[in-house]
Amino acid sequence: MSDQEPSRLELEIELVIAMYPEQVDYNAKTRVLNFTQRGATVQLRLPESYPESGLPDVIAARDAGKSDVRARTKAAVKQLGLVGGEEALDAIIAAFQQLLESTLTKRKLALSPTTLSGITKPGYPGIMIFSGPSLAVTNHVNTLKAENWQAFQVRYEEDKLWEFAHGKGVKEVETMAEVVKGLELESAKEEFLKAVGIK
Template identity: 40%
Template sequence: MSEQNERLQTEISLLESMYPEQIQYHETAREVAYRSDEATFTLRLPAEYLASALPDVLSATRGRLDLREDLKQRIKLCEIGEEVLDSIVLAFNELVEDRAASVASEATSGEKQNRASEVIDKATIVVWLHHLLNTNKRKQALSPAAAVSGITKPGYPGVLIYSGPSKAVHEQVNDLKQLNWAAFQVRLESEEEWTFAHGVGVKEVEAMKDVVAEIGEARKEVFMEAMRMK
């Protein structure tokens, strides 16, 4: 036993010299505490340590993250009967770095998903109306949520085009759909956001050629097919 204690004292002294500000050994409790800038662990050394047992993990944390089970798994890989405290410190620091990288990766992934969601969360809806003549309906058609842009064309047939945040676009179309129409048909739904020659907001134009001028040549074919004019 004296040889075992001598080995332990030598190991602790070496560990304290390697990590002078980070290692504390409580001899009575046979506990080794390690603290870095962002993580800490506490081990209990069984009486059989350095003979037939490995250290027990009392606590291991990085911030609010509990790393006890992870550290226990690392310790199980250590050689019984050998001085392993230095190896445990190195394994713990690697574990902390791995978790930090994992958290950073998850955060980056979350940001990418949010950005992707923002891109997907756009919509363009084209509506064909039998006619759009009523003054009140024309005013309502021109007054969607502030984030929505588009085109309205009164007369026979009537045309509504709204583009912007998906929720706001669908709400505008659904609100208008509740009004009394001779015919109200959604002819096109897209997850792409369209831009218009006049910029933001909703503009009323006089004729189909004006609608095409607003949406541009790139959208002309799609619009004409939606209006069934091809």
């Protein structure tokens, strides 16, 4: 048994199988999930990047009479208005009192996620902004909180993707001016300034 924590995909599959134990079958090698209910079947292929980005592809769908209903199923999924990787997005601003030189491990941890975008500023006041899939943002912030920062506090949370001037990944900057400059949208700049008590 591995000590490694299960991935988000593994957790989602476990949850679906727990909810529908007799109806769901998943092949991790082919990334194909089969769902059967009262004679009807749906077969989905999960892209390699799922769940961080992309949506499952409907590769087969049959009703109880064995008629092909792939087109109807795909249309129903399309009507949900989901965008790959953006089903649940968050932007979080966390502030902490001070990040000292002796906490290099914490600084590296703050910069570590590859599935998120963001900006961090060490010193006083310390600032961290992360944006990306909601679960990934929440997990990263909870990991950071567990490091016992001095006066760590989430100041702002929004169900919306924030964009940064540097693009993807988390970048460390030195000044508050650089934090503001790194935010692409004017609305994000306004929300940031309000969250840290400058506006």
